[in-house]
Amino acid sequence: MKRYINNIAVVLLFTFFTTLFFPAAPAQAFSLTDLTGSSSSQQSSGGSSSLLNILLALLLGKVLSNSDSSNTANTSKTPSIASIIGSITDSKTTENNSSKGAQIVKTAQKYMGVPYVWGGDTPTGWDCSGFTQYVMRENGINILRTAAEQFSQGTPVDKANLQVGDMVFFTTYKPGASHVGFYMGDGKFIHASSAAKQVTINSLSETYYTEHYIGARRY
Numbered sequence: 001m002k003r004y005i006n007n008i009a010v011v012l013l014f015t016f017f018t019t020l021f022f023p024a025a026p027a028q029a030f031s032l033t034d035l036t037g038s039s040s041s042q043q044s045s046g047g048s049s050s051l052l053n054i055l056l057a058l059l060l061g062k063v064l065s066n067s068d069s070s071n072t073a074n075t076s077k078t079p080s081i082a083s084i085i086g087s088i089t090d091s092k093t094t095e096n097n098s099s100k101g102a103q104i105v106k107t108a109q110k111y112m113g114v115p116y117v118w119g120g121d122t123p124t125g126w127d128c129s130g131f132t133q134y135v136m137r138e139n140g141i142n143i144l145r146t147a148a149e150q151f152s153q154g155t156p157v158d159k160a161n162l163q164v165g166d167m168v169f170f171t172t173y174k175p176g177a178s179h180v181g182f183y184m185g186d187g188k189f190i191h192a193s194s195a196a197k198q199v200t201i202n203s204l205s206e207t208y209y210t211e212h213y214i215g216a217r218r219y
Contacts, residue, residue, distance in 0.1 A: 101165020
């Protein structure tokens with residue numbers, strides 16, 4: 001009887017310290033009733049050996065629990081292959097768009113000062129959409145002729161997400177898109193302006209263009 005009480009005391013002390021210094025044991029760990037019942041039934045055939053086995057089982061349960069928790073945490077922090085590939089693809093797409101846009105603007109700048117001509121579509125003189133169509137064609141992109149038709153094509157872009165080479169549209173003498181130019185970055189755009197009577201550069205922050213801006217397209 002005295003040995004049985006001593007065994008119980010040892011088990012209780014061990015359980016207290018493992019609970020204090022280790023996370024909770026997994027669901028398959030023994031309950032206190034299992035421990036006491038097991039000790040009672042085996043004390044006549046070697047109580048000390050039985051108690052040692054129980055203590056080892058408890059310790060093993062604690063170690064496995066810690067290992068599982070650690071593995072779960074590490075797995076949740078590891079990025080998937082799909083996410084890595086997606087990130088690389090997005091980065092390459094952004095670089096390609098930026099490079100293409102920069103080339104479009106570079107082409108457009110070659111024609112600074114070319115006269116504005118209503119209905120014109122050649123470097124001897126052109127209107128806004130004749131200018132954009134010509135520049136895009138030189139960069140291997142075919143678009144429709146008028147500003148309204150060009151506005152109906154491409155991918156819509158929020159003003160806050162404009163990139164170099166995007167086409168910016170305005171409503172001027174009639175409802176809908178009736179004027180167009182190329183975004184250059186830093187809030188500026190290049191266009192064939194009827195007011196300036198030539199290809200020139202203006203800012204989207206200018207009152208007139210802020211009030212008449214209706215959207216942008218990316219090709």
